[in-house]
Amino acid sequence: MSHPEKPVQSGYAYQKIAEEIEAQILRGDLKPGDLLPGETEMGSLFGVTRSTVREGLRQLETDGLIHRPSPRRMEVTVPPVDLLTTRATRAMALMKVTFRELVEVAMVMEPLAARTAAERATPEEIEDLQQLHAALVASEGQLEETIELDEKFHSRVTEIGHNRVLGPAREPVGLLLFRGFEHIAPVATNFYKRQIEAHSNILAAIRDRDVERASKWARMHIEDFWRGVQLAGLDDANPVLPRPVSHTEGVT
Amino acid sequence: MSHPEKPVQSGYAYQKIAEEIEAQILRGDLKPGDLLPGETEMGSLFGVTRSTVREGLRQLETDGLIHRPSPRRMEVTVPPVDLLTTRATRAMALMKVTFRELVEVAMVMEPLAARTAAERATPEEIEDLQQLHAALVASEGQLEETIELDEKFHSRVTEIGHNRVLGPAREPVGLLLFRGFEHIAPVATNFYKRQIEAHSNILAAIRDRDVERASKWARMHIEDFWRGVQLAGLDDANPVLPRPVSHTEGVT
DNA sequence: ACCCCTCCCAGTGTCGGACACTAACCAATG
């Protein structure tokens, strides 16, 4: 605790390599966009074999610190958000969090998302959101589609808030939470209508730049969801993973 | 979008392996605690070389889905939380989030943490928190210690809330945020005293199980922090990484 | 001079085999 700098290099060579490169990235010696030397070259550079270098690189790649835009280039990156959310979502599912826990957090995240969106959305973003909402309305009655559009709507609202901290924090919660509809829809009355009403109110508030109203409706939306959860007896049930998570990077 | 099941196996063998094992874990075929076959065996199992298997394993290990409790065992795990927060923290630092963004989120997270803590803390946990607070009081005037104890206090409060979703969501924010004290302390008047006052009020509220008061004080604490940020002119500044993040797993 | 096609090379993904080192198992010993 006395030394702020602790050279915690674990004994394994491949880890040392990963740590070294990671340090260079964090220190700024390597900036996003820079491309790395070939594996063979790094090998001789670090005094290890290519196989060893490879394991180190795989570690960094999994962390999202480097990636391969083309099979020929290996360059430094800022970890893509979806990678973060993917991992967090998976982890939460595995640690068997309950709907209660998810709702508790969603109860403050969603209002914040809505509030920031109302504050900062550009006209184009609002337009985009409106289309998403239209799609939701159109898919009334179709469970799977509704769930997906619902999640997408909330996700988009968050994006519109232009807060890069909120995104990764909220997404996993939404991803796990809204899957609950699957079990709620059958037991809740007027499920689709209430869903649509809430969203259209949030949307309207964002359009009117009414921060408070946006926030309030978002909260009510989650409260309503929570009632649904209770009705379905899911309070302490574990949500399931949306769908097989892939390691492949989406090109955005 | 029609097929719910998409066999998105990227061409690379090592990824296929990682994905296959990951799928088995998520599907529940492999449960935390189970231990994996040897690398050579998996090699012949999947029809690839050990080197290839190794790269796949490295990926899973980085994800925290498997780990090596002893150099001889390779077993399935639930990704440890600190691994999640570590990655998220690093990513946020790299994407150069601003203090403004962090505060915005902290403004809802910390009150929630305090509120849940007030609701559910056990006497022992409260005792523990009290000691932490005492340490903070004792370290008045010492910047580095104060920062660390501050972060630890908030972290502990969150833990006490017993919400496994809030933890991973809040931690990265706190980690990045409270480093700001480094620049705030010199320009803020009565910095240490205000810090201590806020914490002791939060603590008292938790002890009294006064949910609303706990929440309110937590909020004020962040608001005060935000004023400090503005005073120091850090609004749109980027926080820095707490300290070199290591890949080595902490044995808790 | 500029564009297009073709060829070549470096670099990657994968393979197979090899070796030192050590944790864990086993058996013999006290």
Add this chain to the structure above:
DNA sequence: CATTGGTTAGTGTCCGACACTGGGAGGGGT
């Protein structure tokens, strides 16, 4: 029955090799 010592399977690292391919070099057409 506990201890001790040897055996062994499994890991971390190394070496060398090969097929495949993206991207650049160079040549030919307009």
